[in-house]
Amino acid sequence: xxxxxxxxxxxxxxxxxxxxxxxxxxxxxxxxxxxxxxxxxxxxxxxxxxxxxxxxxxxxxxxxxxxxxxxxxxxxxxxxxxxxxxxxxxxxxxxxxxxxxxxxxxxxxxxxxxxxxxxxxxxxxxxxxxxxxxxxxxxxxxxxxxxxxxxxxxxxxxxxxxxxxxxxxxxxxxxxxxxxxxxxxxxxxxxxxxxxxxxxxxxxxxxxxxxxxxxxxxxxxxxxxxxxxxxxxxxxxxxxxxxxxxxxxx
Amino acid sequence: xxxxxxxxxxxxxxxxxxxxxxxxxxxxxxxxxxxxxxxxxxxxxxxxxxxxxxxxxxxxxxxxxxxxxxxxxxxxxxxxxxxxxxxxxxxxxxxxxxxxxxxxxxxxxxxxxxxxxxxxxxxxxxxxxxxxxxxxxxxxxxxxxxxxxxxxxxxxxxxxxxxxxxxxxxxxxxxxxxxxxxxxxxxxxxxxxxxxxxxxxxxxxxxxxxxxxxxxxxxxxxxxxxxxxxxxxxxxxxxxxxxxxxxxxxxxxxxxxxxxxxxxxxxxxxxxxxxxxxxxxxxxxxxxxxxxxxxxxxxxxxxxxxxxxxxxxxxxxxxxxxxxxxxxxxxxxxxxxxxxxxxxxxxxxxxxxxxxxxx
Amino acid sequence: xxxxxxxxxxxxxxxxxxxxxxxxxxxxxxxxxxxxxxxxxxxxxxxxxxxxxxxxxxxxxxxxxxxxxxxxxxxxxxxxxxxxxxxxxxxxxxxxxxxxxxxxxxxxxxxxxxxxxxxxxxxxxxxxxxxxxxxxxxxxxxxxxxxxxxxxxxxxxxxxxxxxxxxxxxxxxxxxxxxxxxxxxxxxxxxxxxxxxxxxxxxxxxxxxxxxxxxxxxxxxxxxxxxxxxxxxxxxxxxxxxxxxxxxxxxxxxxxxxxxxxxxxxxxxxxxxxxxxxxxxxxxxxxxx
Numbered sequence: 001x002x003x004x005x006x007x008x009x010x011x012x013x014x015x016x017x018x019x020x021x022x023x024x025x026x027x028x029x030x031x032x033x034x035x036x037x038x039x040x041x042x043x044x045x046x047x048x049x050x051x052x053x054x055x056x057x058x059x060x061x062x063x064x065x066x067x068x069x070x071x072x073x074x075x076x077x078x079x080x081x082x083x084x085x086x087x088x089x090x091x092x093x094x095x096x097x098x099x100x101x102x103x104x105x106x107x108x109x110x111x112x113x114x115x116x117x118x119x120x121x122x123x124x125x126x127x128x129x130x131x132x133x134x135x136x137x138x139x140x141x142x143x144x145x146x147x148x149x150x151x152x153x154x155x156x157x158x159x160x161x162x163x164x165x166x167x168x169x170x171x172x173x174x175x176x177x178x179x180x181x182x183x184x185x186x187x188x189x190x191x192x193x194x195x196x197x198x199x200x201x202x203x204x205x206x207x208x209x210x211x212x213x214x215x216x217x218x219x220x221x222x223x224x225x226x227x228x229x230x231x232x233x234x235x236x237x238x239x240x241x242x243x244x245x246x247x248x249x250x
Numbered sequence: 251x252x253x254x255x256x257x258x259x260x261x262x263x264x265x266x267x268x269x270x271x272x273x274x275x276x277x278x279x280x281x282x283x284x285x286x287x288x289x290x291x292x293x294x295x296x297x298x299x300x301x302x303x304x305x306x307x308x309x310x311x312x313x314x315x316x317x318x319x320x321x322x323x324x325x326x327x328x329x330x331x332x333x334x335x336x337x338x339x340x341x342x343x344x345x346x347x348x349x350x351x352x353x354x355x356x357x358x359x360x361x362x363x364x365x366x367x368x369x370x371x372x373x374x375x376x377x378x379x380x381x382x383x384x385x386x387x388x389x390x391x392x393x394x395x396x397x398x399x400x401x402x403x404x405x406x407x408x409x410x411x412x413x414x415x416x417x418x419x420x421x422x423x424x425x426x427x428x429x430x431x432x433x434x435x436x437x438x439x440x441x442x443x444x445x446x447x448x449x450x451x452x453x454x455x456x457x458x459x460x461x462x463x464x465x466x467x468x469x470x471x472x473x474x475x476x477x478x479x480x481x482x483x484x485x486x487x488x489x490x491x492x493x494x495x496x497x498x499x500x501x502x503x504x505x506x507x508x509x510x511x512x513x514x515x516x517x518x519x520x521x522x523x524x525x526x527x528x529x530x531x532x533x534x535x536x537x538x539x540x541x542x543x544x545x546x547x548x549x550x551x552x553x554x555x556x557x558x559x560x561x562x563x564x565x566x567x568x569x570x571x572x573x574x575x576x577x578x579x580x581x582x583x584x585x586x587x588x589x590x591x592x593x594x595x596x597x598x599x600x601x602x603x604x605x606x607x608x609x
Numbered sequence: 610x611x612x613x614x615x616x617x618x619x620x621x622x623x624x625x626x627x628x629x630x631x632x633x634x635x636x637x638x639x640x641x642x643x644x645x646x647x648x649x650x651x652x653x654x655x656x657x658x659x660x661x662x663x664x665x666x667x668x669x670x671x672x673x674x675x676x677x678x679x680x681x682x683x684x685x686x687x688x689x690x691x692x693x694x695x696x697x698x699x700x701x702x703x704x705x706x707x708x709x710x711x712x713x714x715x716x717x718x719x720x721x722x723x724x725x726x727x728x729x730x731x732x733x734x735x736x737x738x739x740x741x742x743x744x745x746x747x748x749x750x751x752x753x754x755x756x757x758x759x760x761x762x763x764x765x766x767x768x769x770x771x772x773x774x775x776x777x778x779x780x781x782x783x784x785x786x787x788x789x790x791x792x793x794x795x796x797x798x799x800x801x802x803x804x805x806x807x808x809x810x811x812x813x814x815x816x817x818x819x820x821x822x823x824x825x826x827x828x829x830x831x832x833x834x835x836x837x838x839x840x841x842x843x844x845x846x847x848x849x850x851x852x853x854x855x856x857x858x859x860x861x862x863x864x865x866x867x868x869x870x871x872x873x874x875x876x877x878x879x880x881x882x883x884x885x886x887x888x889x890x891x892x893x894x895x896x897x898x
Binding site: 320326328373374376377379380381383384385387388389391392395396399513516517520561564565567568570571572573574575578579604606607608609 | 638642694701709712714721795798836873875876879882
């Protein structure tokens, strides 16, 4: 069995007296598509922030390719090949679409870090991957919300990550847009990137992920195949509440 | 020309004007050389000309330098005059106390200023927004005070309140020499900005300005980049200070750490357009000419009816203040934005920017 | 020992002035997120108003203080309503520059009117004080301390117990939400700035009795207001008062250092401020935002 690429062991993050993430343990294998689901406030984004180095851990350890990365600054984590997007997109507003994509190639992992000329050449192929090639010269302000999400993904992909963390990329998209986004994620995955995505849209989890981890109140509730996990009593109860869960059982 | 859009036409006019001014600035001083005089070339410059022109060049350096930390990186430093003073006193002390030759001492000014910036930048650049601005202002004021008042074995270390006197730099055509030197520093500042903007470093700075958190997760070492930008900005400003000290022959807290320079360099960058290569330079030229005009130091002076001439300096300051207020309210994006063709200077533009910023 | 007590007295008395200067500055900064570089100018305007009333009408300076408050409130309200409101949504740099411009205009108008001669307000009781053992407590600074604390208390009362004050607190908490519940944003902003200016006006009146004034004498007070607010902590009147008193004490002790302690006043003030910003940004009493 291949060693896990990303390992979380007993990861804990507190804010004041509240443990937003409480003893979370799971691993991600190379090339997997893992979904992280859970009701609001479950600690999903906090977990992502812990992995990418935005937050310092209060307990536990995170290992990437065997070495511990907890406590590393975000840019160091990025250099090691972990890329991420933000739930509320953070584009570089005064730059064009192409520049936003290129800047990922300028920095990023060891495989990226190109000189400006090369980075800009790269940018177009990345934009192609996410479907923004035709809008490369537009300013960011001219983009629609789904396109901004694509740009966010493009920028992260341009850093040539080995692992891509996507935070609710599908939020706010309609059915057609979700299908397009699914294709985009599959295309990125095909290039050999391990994907971990936080999602609320169940269709995406079931259709895309090989495995799903359910978080509730900072703890792992279930970990397994999406269809199995979604039928788990405790998961249903966490999402719908005790009363409805009971109703469904009867 | 027919059929060209209005903004592109203005763009061309502006570029033409700028080139003409530049050519004049670079070539006119040559008419003062004795070689030119013996050929009966009309004299275009005099001591006043050199003085004003050197001051303008000095502000071009400072405004362009500020732009690197303030405009490109988005950290509006309010105390950059500290670096000017450090540069001035570094060169000044090396010449006056250690008896170094000027041209050997000068390169140490940017080094000293950059080192200081790196030192204070590490803690300071962790602060955001107002706090960083205020803290950098504080550092600027404190450094000036310290330099003036520190004593060493009972004597003021840096010349104290009576200031530091430097021996006059002996060279023929001194006005011309120092003007070209300062102009050279200005050229270096602009060149550095140009290089930064097309390098990975520059893109990193802009990324930090636009969204520091996003910049960090795509791999920008934000701390290192910010400190580097601050140090670079300091180095250029320090260079201007070093040149100033020998040029002016006398430095003290008042002329080496003038607090109003802080606002002036920011205003110049703002006026001309932060984040561009030539914006701060253009702003520096325009604003400094205006300030000199209002202060009555230009051959052409302003005289208002009913105003006695001894009240003029005060009136000049009031006019300056009014202009500042008007510019800040109506033109947040700077003159270059308009001349660069990105927007047209119209009532609608003014009304739009007003609406964007008011409540 | 008596030297120590005397220094503490001096420090607290000076601190009272710093507190009332800081309270107005901190209100505008904390609520409106506006750093008012013209605050010192407003203080000096108040000082000149007191001087003028004292000189032309023989009014006791303490009686002019309410007039200072009202006049400066009106001035502040107008300033905010007509000018500063226009750049509230702009990057913070613009408020710095705008208020700097206002400062330039105000100081120079004062220079036109009053020239740069030094003036002072000297009522019959100035210079006198009470003696407790070998410690001297001068009357005017003592009364000033009392007034300062009164002003701070009044401000806190207005903020917490009146409708206008609650509107201000609401706007400070969430500008857009405040609008949604029907608060007139422009008016509330102007009232806030007016209150800050009123505090500055009273501070000016007090200062006129304690030092000689000239149009440019307000500059140091802007800088000191910074230090006081950061030292005490942005966000609460009581915190700023503590900051003011603390700063007064620190300054008194620093100036007593043999040698050139007094000359380093600014350097110490700013060094302290930077230290606080870097190590404990919420100040002594503030809450971390």
